[in-house]
Amino acid sequence: MMFSLALPMHQAAADEPAVFPDIQRILDAGVIRVALRAGDAAPMIMTDANGAPAGSEPDLARDLAKKLGVEAVFVRTADTYDGVVDVVARKEADIAVSYLSSGARRARYVFFSHPYIKQSGRLVYNRAQFAELKRDHGIETLRAIAEDPVATELQMGVVAGSVYETNLERDFPTSRLRLFESLDAMMAAVRSGETFAAMHGGLQIDYYMRRNPATAIYVALDPDIRQSSDIRIAIRPDAPNLLRWINLYLADHVGMLDDAEIVQRYLNQNRESE
Numbered sequence: 001m002m003f004s005l006a007l008p009m010h011q012a013a014a015d016e017p018a019v020f021p022d023i024q025r026i027l028d029a030g031v032i033r034v035a036l037r038a039g040d041a042a043p044m045i046m047t048d049a050n051g052a053p054a055g056s057e058p059d060l061a062r063d064l065a066k067k068l069g070v071e072a073v074f075v076r077t078a079d080t081y082d083g084v085v086d087v088v089a090r091k092e093a094d095i096a097v098s099y100l101s102s103g104a105r106r107a108r109y110v111f112f113s114h115p116y117i118k119q120s121g122r123l124v125y126n127r128a129q130f131a132e133l134k135r136d137h138g139i140e141t142l143r144a145i146a147e148d149p150v151a152t153e154l155q156m157g158v159v160a161g162s163v164y165e166t167n168l169e170r171d172f173p174t175s176r177l178r179l180f181e182s183l184d185a186m187m188a189a190v191r192s193g194e195t196f197a198a199m200h201g202g203l204q205i206d207y208y209m210r211r212n213p214a215t216a217i218y219v220a221l222d223p224d225i226r227q228s229s230d231i232r233i234a235i236r237p238d239a240p241n242l243l244r245w246i247n248l249y250l251a252d253h254v255g256m257l258d259d260a261e262i263v264q265r266y267l268n269q270n271r272e273s274e
Contacts, residue, residue, distance in 0.1 A: 020241035023068075026094060031073045034061040035084045035093035035234070038076045039182055043207045043266030044099040056262050060116075060254070061097040067249055079181070080161020085110055088234045094242065099201065101163045101229035111243040115230030116250050117257045121164050122205055123225040125197035126190050127218055142197065142222050143171075151175045157186045157198035164199040167227050183208060191218045201229060207263045 019027065026032050036053055040046050046055035053074050065072035075093045078084040084098045089109035101121075102112040123142060133139045137150050145151050151174045158165045160179035168177060178195055180186035183204055189195040209215055233250075235243045 022239035022242050023245060026068065026070055026242070029070070031071050032061075032065050032068060032095065033075050033093040034058075034065075034072050035075045035078065035087040035096035035098060036061075037081060037084050037098045038079050041099055041183065041204060042211075043263060044204065046266075056266065057097045057099055061095075063253070064095075064097070064246070064249055067253065068245070081159075081163070082106070082161035085234055088236050091236050091238065094236055094239065095246070096234040098234075099204070100232055100234055101201075102232050103163045103166070105166075106163075106234070110237055111235040111240065113233040113235065113243065113246045114250055115232050116254050117203065117231035117262070119201055119203045119229060119231060121167060121199050121227030121229045122202040123197055123199050123222040124187070124190055124205060124219050125222060126193045126195075127220050129193055129196050130220070142225060146172050146174070154196040155194070157189055157195040159183060159186060159200060162200070163229060164201075164227065168199050171225075187212075187215060187219065191215055193218075197222075199225075199227070201231075202226075203231075203263060206260070207266070210263065210267060 036057065037045055040055075042055065044055050044057045045053070048054040053076070058072075058074065061072045061074070075087060077092070078087050081098065081100060084096045084100065085106045086109070087093050088096045100106075106112070125142060130142070133145065133150065137148060139145055139148060139150070145154065151172060154172075155176045155178050156168050156172050157178045157180055158168050160181060165177070165179070168175075178189070180189070180198075183200055186195070186198045186200070187208055190198050205221065209219075209221075233246055235246060
């Protein structure tokens with residue numbers, strides 16, 4: 001009789017499919033550890049009045065965790081975007097949802113999901129300095145600067161540990177590269193003329209310019225220079241099945257987000273809280 005009662009239970013357990021080990025590890029823990037840049041990068045990464053992560057990236061991470069059936073725990077130990085990737089590569093976090101572009105170097109260490117935000121790296125420059133270059137050197141476009149000896153006198157800015165550092169070194173190899181801790185500090189340097197130009201993600205530049213409209217008097221966005229840098233989720237290197245699940249999640253629940261829509265959404269949220 002005991003045998004007959006145990007048999008159906010055994011069969012039921014055998015009929016239940018096994019969850020992939022890299023996903024089961026997260027389910028067992030009840031949390032998914034999400035690497036996030038320590039410093040804010042509005043509107044993607046912000047900190048609310050209670051000190052909790054806010055912005056479009058934490059919002060996405062929390063929804064992903066909810067769909068997986070766990071809670072999101074944020075790991076904010078890395079000061080740079082490259083550092084965030086390193087946290088995932090060392091398996092100190094399961095994923096990174098941190099305004100990340102992929103790039104060939106980063107893809108040697110972690111998996112990257114399909115993109116969920118389509119954007120380009122954009123170059124901003126000081127209007128007055130560019131007018132001087134036109135007048136004194138006959139330079140008509142920013143691309144032409146790289147071929148002119150004056151390039152050695154110009155300082156180009158980039159947020160440290162971002163993919164744009166490599167791009168600027170490639171496109172303006174003789175100019176002086178200056179690394180900044182934040183977009184705000186970099187934009188202030190371009191506005192004052194301390195730095196001639198700078199490159200960063202178009203979404204974040206757009207958000208900054210709309211939050212600081214007076215900047216447009218001093219700073220302009222180059223219409224031609226665009227570096228593809230779609231935004232993706234990084235996944236630890238021993239979790240290929242988690243990668244596949246995340247790609248399905250993005251396809252079913254997120255799709256390809258519009259950068260202008262994200263900017264407007266968080267601009268409106270900030271206005272409501274002010």
